[in-house]
Amino acid sequence: MATAIDHLDWDDLKLFLIVVRCKSVTGAARELKVSHSTVSRRLARLEYTVGGALVERTRDGLLLTPAGLVTMRRAEEIENGVNALRSDVSNRDEVRGTVRLATMEGIATLYLSERLVELSSRYPDLDIELVTSPQTVRVARREADLFLSFFKPHGTALDSQLIGRFKTGLFASQAYLERNGVPSQAADLREHRFVGYIEELVQLESVLWLEELVPAPTIAFSSNSMMSQMFAASAGAGIVALPEFARSLKLGLIPVLEELSGEREIWMSAHQDLAYLPRVRAVKQFVKTLVRRDEQRLLGNAPWSR
Known part of the structure; x- marks a missing residue:
């Protein structure tokens, strides 16, 4: 029946x-x-x-x-x-269609956006959607085809790979340092003001790079946007903790106490059922190659060029 x-x-x-x-x-x-x-x-x-x-x-x-x-x-x-x-x-692998790549605001804006133009030129029939999110994106629920994160996501049917690392450190504007002095040791930071995230709005602990470097910092300006933090620090609001790729914007921020630094991993994740698709594979391979090529810059061992 x-x-x-x-x-x-x-x-x-x-x-x-x-x-x-x-x-x-x-x-x-x-x-x-x-x-x-x-x-x-x-x-x-x-x-x-x-x-x-x-x-x-x-x-x-x-x-x-x-x-x-x-x-x-x-x-x-x-x-x-x-x-x-x-x-x-x-009898061919055609790279065409849409691939949605999700990641954090900072690395999307400061690192990936302009570099993905090269991928678009290579594959004219490929439509790339770059989505920024302050939280974990669940590729298993098709919120994105690929997820670039600073941690290994948990979940079933995930194909996750560690593709690189980047350094984090402290930065401040010349005007702020002239006004408040240049710290020469970690103990001096108790006398300084900082720019950071709004604590109750942080959804991913992997972005708490300031608290990792400076216990109990005195916050003068806070935002849930890393970009807003950068521009506020550039205007002299205080010392800010940033990933190394943020230096590519050249906002005039100067490294502070370079011996104080952290490190984060970069993970690329896709659903196992999608990872083999030509369009997904092309984007995944491009980003992996890109991160590998910029390894020394991301770790602070080479200058950024625009």
Whole structure:
């Protein structure tokens, strides 16, 4: 006896994946160039077919239900199989389509953005979406195709690789140091003012580089944005702790007590089902090569050039 699942439409599954990736019916309708009601109707038809709700509507967008997560994973398996078949029958690996790379604001803005132009030039049919997030991005839930982080993410079905490291240190403007003096030893820092993160808004401990270098700093200016911290320190607000790649912006910040430094790892993560796709593999390999090429700069052993 036939059941609803026997009439499953692959086109509805493809639509569902787009809804998941856009995190909204409106976004999916815009991408598919169809009406909002058409997407809602087909999503409801798929929910009837699988026998339960697939998404929940929240202020932050659509969230997957347990049934939705299972359906998404099976739909991705089918999608990956179709993509693999397309590659097999064409006898070539075409780097085309969209890859969403998620990471922190600082490394996205100060390091990756301008360098990804080279990748776009190399693959004209590749659309790169660079997403910044102050928290862990769950590639297993298709919030991104790739996640560049300062720690190894936890989760099942993740392909995570340690691809590099970078140094962190203290910096201040010339004006601040002329006004407050140049610290010559760690004990002198008790007399200085600092720029840092708003403690209760920090969602990733890996960005707490100031507290790692200076116990109980006196905070004069705080922000949940590393970029805002940089510009405030450049204007003389206080001493700031920054990753080495921040020096590429050349804001006139001067290293302070260079013997006080920290180090962070750089991890690249992808879902195991997506890691082999030509477009994902191309972006992953490019970023790995980029970090390897800039190893000495990221560790503070070579100057940055623009």
